């Protein structure tokens with residue numbers, strides 16, 4: 282998921298607006314308003330390119346960093362079945378990252394630049410992955426809530442105006458449903474277990490509920506770039522609309538599980554036809570965006586270690602290709 | 614200059630009898646690894662029975678700015694379409 286606008290300075294009013302050719306701009310606006318897809322070689326305003334590059338690369342980084350909290354549990358999965366499922370899910374997330382990096386690259390930023398920005402701590406990723414996974418039920422809660430929120434966000438993005446991003450989202454959405462279902466299934470199984478196991482599920486819910494709601498990003502009235510993104514069909518629904526949909530879909534699932542939602546203000550509103558819910562602690566959200574999440578440092582350390590420890594594989598592959606190329610040249 | 618491995622476009626044949634369709638792209642140092650990466654990235658769920666990879670740099674594409682002129686003749690030659698011909702009702706199924 283993880284498409285939230287996190288960087289509040291770049292690309293907003295702070296950046297000087299490029300002077301665009303009014304005729305080209307008008308043609309572009311008309312195409313987008315007409316729900317046409319924009320493709321890599323088409324003309325596009327600089328701000329559109331910049332916003333998309335940021336959004337898609339943040340989305341890609343989130344998929345990649347998202348593998349880390351789940352990876353922590355691979356060797357501690359309670360059965361071979363759960364281990365195989367978790368491994369497959371993590372592999373999918375890696376794939377999502379790759380689809381998305383490819384889409385972002387079509388806008389003119391190299392893979393290397395994006396990965397360097399992530400490792401240098403300059404790029405953002407979803408705040409959700411800066412929370413720790415403390416017990417096995419957290420793996421279920423991530424699938425159910427975090428992937429559930431991701432689905433809410435990604436489904437409308439299948440119709441986002443940038444073609445490569447939309448196509449990546451179609452592929453991702455096909456795979457996400459398994460992620461959410463395996464998480465819910467895991468929790469259902471734990472709820473059939475001992476009182477201690479049920480308590481673990483409730484504990485995971487208590488810790489993951491609010492961060493999951495924050496995944497949709499700041500409220501609409503504090504989301505400066507939202508209007509432009511909606512107009513350009515980069516986003517199709519606002520943060521608050523998506524958040525409300527998520528709450529409405531998830532509360533009945535929590536009831537079915539037999540756990541409570543940690544929100545005393547949560548209440549069905551007959552008139553609105555939606556659940557009302559309590560105020561979100563946005564100070565916590567912005568602190569996590571600034572990198573003050575409980576395990577932010579640990580995540581980036583693990584990410585850099587994975588990259589550095591894999592260097593020999595990349596070097597070996599490059600050396601092999603160089604040798605093959607030399608042989609081909611000698612044979613020719 | 615980027616140190617990234619070259620980019621390869623990936624085409625997947627979903628099953629026998631169908632054409633290969635563009636699925637996405639991967640970075641790889643050579644064709645063999647490009648195929649392996651394509652397999653891991655785009656066919657984890659029986660999405661295909663055959664893969665093609667081709668260096669992205671080798672693809673020659675038409676210019677979107679020229680699309681109007683390039684494809685216009687198709688629109689102006691309506692007689693290329695069967696519906697252009699108004700035949701008597703007595704002629705069934707032609």
Ligand SMILES: [Fe+2]
Nearest residue numbers: 282344374377
């Ligand atoms: Fe994902």
Ligand SMILES: [Fe+2]
Nearest residue numbers: 374428457460
């Ligand atoms: Fe997922």
